[in-house]
Amino acid sequence: MVWAWLRIAVAVVGFSGVVAGFIVNVDRARREGQDLGLVLANYFSLFTIVSTIILIVTFVIAGLWSLRNPGRSPEPRGIALAIAGITGPILLLGIVYNALLRGLPSEIALTDPSGIHSLDVWATESLHVIIPLYLLVDLFFASRRRALSWWSLAVIVAYPLLWLTYTLIRGGLTPDPSGAHDWWYPYPFLDPHGGGGWPSVLIYVAVMLVVLVAIGAGIVAVGRLRSRRAAARTSPVGAAG
Template sequence: MRLAAAGMGVSAVAAGYIVNVDRATRQGQSLALVLANYFSMFTIVSTLLSAGALAAAATWTRMHPERTREPLGVALALAITTGPVLLLGVVYNVLLRGVPSEVAAADSAGIAMLDTYAVEVLHVIIPLYLLVDLLFARRRRGLPWWSLPVLTVYPLTWLLYTMVRGELVVDPSGAAAWWYPYPFLDPHGAGGWGSVLIYIGGIFAAFVAIGAGIIAIGRYRERRAMRHEVVVEAGVLHG
């Protein structure tokens, strides 16, 4: 299931790639810039990282069928990618679902289908799978609380990269001399840097909360699994 989810995530990124190439070509935009922007988006980076983590976890499971707990590195990789993808799923489905694409009307039927596939997989299916994996996958390892700051390294790194890069590239459409992947991160908007900093603070708080939830769930599941193992061993010895 982890390999299937990883493959589906990569296929959705590939579908989005085709959509962006088609739109850039039709609109006469710089293909190199459009694709650089596409692979700089938080959704795309997070999905590719989660696919890598899922593939690594699945590979370890197949190579070590006798082990009852995954190693710390695999557990960290899964947790680091699960938090951002879950937040993406919540934000999209609560705030952005139903908002029409600005260029979707000009798409052919095939491109529109690819676009819909990419959006639904990236924002619905992959987040749901990672939630199910967090709650029910066997051999999940509980993480120590000191790992909470580690879970924020990736989103903070992406944020720093995005805010620096935003002023160094132009909008492919030519509408502005800068480009930010999401309007709430654009300091040139009506709210300026004040609004951007508020959003950044809220997003960071959400990452910390989700990361704490992931750690708490993992620790609870590990304690419950250990109690079950003790009960089973006691029953075997008693028998």
């Protein structure tokens, strides 16, 4: 029961972070006279936001299933796949943000005269730090997690690749809301108009794909190891030993 409520709680944290970021972006668009529709389309195209929305839905469903089905049986395979499929991308998100993007000057911090900067900080820290850290705890300690086959790696990699394809195509067709460029990419390392051009983008993508596969392999391996240990503890041989 505890883990069911923790999963619902982290979904609430994610929702609050998405809402905080939404308010910040609406406020900035209005203050700077930007196209609100374009700003919000960009906001809901961010990897952070798309991933968090998927997490919210997944963890609410997982938490409600646990509450409605008390006991010790493993969670359904579909829920286990969904949790693994979003854990990998969000752990990657936490690594990329804290390794590559933390410390970059925030536009909100530089231009906000209204005190809404605190909402920006909450959105950033809750979605890039708190939730990834919780997912690690859930991976190693949550009860009723089901072991997955190695083919589950395909599920973990699928969504980020779809998002990347969408983003790279959309980026060249979408103007920056500020009017500075005729293109808009959500993260600097995905912008081919930078100094390194497309080769730099492709190198970053290749490195992150390798990291994502490694994270996914770790998720599957931890689940399988936990399952074997649980089976050993409950088997007659394990109990006798």
